[in-house]
Amino acid sequence: MSTGYNFAYLDEQTKRMLRRALLKAVAIPGYQVPFGSREMPLPYGWGTGGIQVTAAVIGADDILKVIDQGADDTTNAVSIRRFFARTAGVATTEKTREATVIQTRHRIPETPLSEGQIMVYQVPIPEPLRWLEPRETETRKMHALADYGAMHVKLYEDIARYGHIATTYDYPVLVNDRYLMRPSPIPKFDNPKMDNSPALQLFGAGREKRIYAVPPYTSVKSLDFEDHPFEIQRWDQACALCGATESFLDEVVTDDAGGRMYVCSDSDYCGERRDEVEQ
Amino acid sequence: MSQAPLLRVSNLTHMYGNRVGCRDVSFELWPGEVIGIVGESGSGKSTLLSCLSTRQQPSAGLVEYDTADQGLTDVYALSEPRRRMLMRTDWGIVHQNPRDGLRMGVSAGANVGERLMAVGARHYGRIREQAGQWLDKVEIDPTRMDDQPATFSGGMLQRLQIARNLVTHPRLVFMDEPTGGLDVSVQARLLDLLRRLVTDLGLSAIVVTHDLAVARLLAHRLMVMRQGEVVEHGLTDQVLDDPHHPYTQLLVSSVLQP
């Protein structure tokens, strides 16, 4: 563990500020709380929001897992895990079951989360209405008035054009029947995992200086129409490594003649299943 | 007819610095009634319309609307959520330039369906069905429902804007030069359509126009404005056939009689 910096890098005053924002976020599920985001030694857009949230909630006896694209060994996940191993000296793990804090970019683990676990999502753009309305002053008003009709216009257009809703990731959700929220760029495949989850889910957007949260056992509904209900991606194939049929699959190009195979995006889940088979 | 007016306007004044927008305007609009506001450009008609439809806070005076739960209520005292709700349920606004009132980036069907979705409609099939019916009512071929408004002619755009406003069955529609910018044959067709819709739906409307022919066809009553003030007010035929104020006389004599 490197010295010269406070535990988990941030000073205690800053952590207190973050925790106040987190408490407010938990109290108003799905509401984006502005916070005094600090400049971190990692670039904006690379998880500075998630890192600040993790730094604010992590304790010396926590066990940290960091994933990017579902995997523990992608470079950015490695870099963030190292950052906390270095500045907080906490234990790290690749096992979803063992972790008390899981920082993620773009995925929710396949292994169901349990009570007491904290999911920390890295968020690039927190505002679900941003592509409809570029102005923050206007979108805040739309949230205040729960004025979300325009969001359905977008989904309507998808169906009129393609026959179904064409949004595949960062699929908007309504939290606790009140606030419209971006789940961060997770595939819509993962959206149902957020609903009524026993884990605490925290979202940090460093560059945009917003924190939001979904407390345990809170309703998270993916927007849809009554006659075009929300549905998730399905694959015709099973994972080539573990045979899973219920997980999110990455397509791997194996040669330049069109050869490809499908493997689990969640490396821990896939490995665990293979270990079981071997035993 | 109900006992209360739909809209009551008392001593409405709006100043732009030292310049008068409109001054001391008072009138009542009754359910099912269409009032025309006529006058030359710069006479204050558009300012008055903006103040009535809560798009421009007036300097003084009162605008009261007959809300469902509280009866006549000062519209500027309403909270913003209630005012927004009013704007998308009870009221409609037809802009002179249809592009100001439409979402040009989404299909015709979505334009009509937006108000339904904004008030909570969540059944795609039914939203579409209603959008189709409304396109039909405004004489747009429902097969063009998924086309972008940019592919529509000026007259079609204006009819699309009208459908978008009427889909939630508003009680009161504000129209700002609804036939402006259209050529004569297109105007005639639109006027005919508007007259039919207003009658069929029992709409109340306030129509701003500089075109006395439009006023004669649509309005039951007329207000003639000059330099921000109402100089004459009465039944349409009366005002146009027997104008009392010299300005109205001038205005009437300057256009060909029908």
Next chain:
Amino acid sequence: MYVAVKGGEKAIDNAHALLAEERRGAEEVPELSLAQITQQLALAVERVMTEGSVHDRELAALALKQAQGDAVEAIFLLRAYRTTLPRFGASQPIDTGAMTIRRRISSAFKDLPGGQVLGPTYDYTHRLLDFALAAEGAARPEVKAAETGLEPSPRVTDVLRHQGLIEESGPGADIPGDLTRQPLNFPAGRDLRLQNLARADEGFVLALAYSSQRGYGNTHPFAGEIRMGEVAVELVPEELGFAIDIGTITVTECQMINQFKGSKTVPPQFTRGYGLTFGQCERKAMAMALVDRSLRAEELGETVTAPAQDQEFVLYHSDNVEASGFVQHLKLPHYVDFQSELEMIRRLRRENAEAVP
């Protein structure tokens, strides 16, 4: 059998080693010292200090060395370091009227108390590559001592103010905001706008200022005054209760004077645009002053039509550390999102093909 790509840890270590090697370059060339950078690349150091929001020449030089001369990367390094610094308090406002002037020009008045002082500037150099500089140890021309800095030099805006021709600069916030501690809210006060602009990317501010001159929100500016020199920084420690001098810094200040036709409540008068930087970042100070004035459009009752007048547009996109990070985050894997899009495209194509008889 296929094995998923592994080895992120090792790849990162190797990348760092390669970077260190590239940074050092050929062994036979002597290594740069921080003193060389602070002395001979002073303008680069001053830009890094200004946009990095830390006045420390040594640290800025170190950041530049570590970043191989990449200004934006160096600014990022300095900012990340700055986050960890404790805060003792805010200094007293610096008094640029009492500056020890090294450069001072006004394009509004030909002559004025204190006079015009050209100082060290590229303004009237011919931009001809000087091959003599390529040879080390070239002789330096002798500097003729000028009689400057003796007479007091009141700020040009103060001269106009005494005649009531320019707006009062208005009461400042008692405690100026700090957008590195608090999130920005809109509409943002001028203190926060100026802080944002001082930290903003020079290129971005320059381009915005330029756009305002080319008709995207014209502000009819005059360079009322540009002054550069040394000012004292004073702090009131709580335990003392009076101000003590904690050092001297070099700053460049630009006061733009802009035409204003007056409004309902205000008679016609000149208005101000303000720019201030550490060191000699004159281009930045001038651009900042133009954009500051443009951003005051709303408060002065002007119609907001151009990007330079639009608070949200300017303030949300001015920071190069934020912008650089977010643009470059596209390098990070997006396998999962891309997979989802791929699946959707295939599905749409399939449905499309099926629909065609």
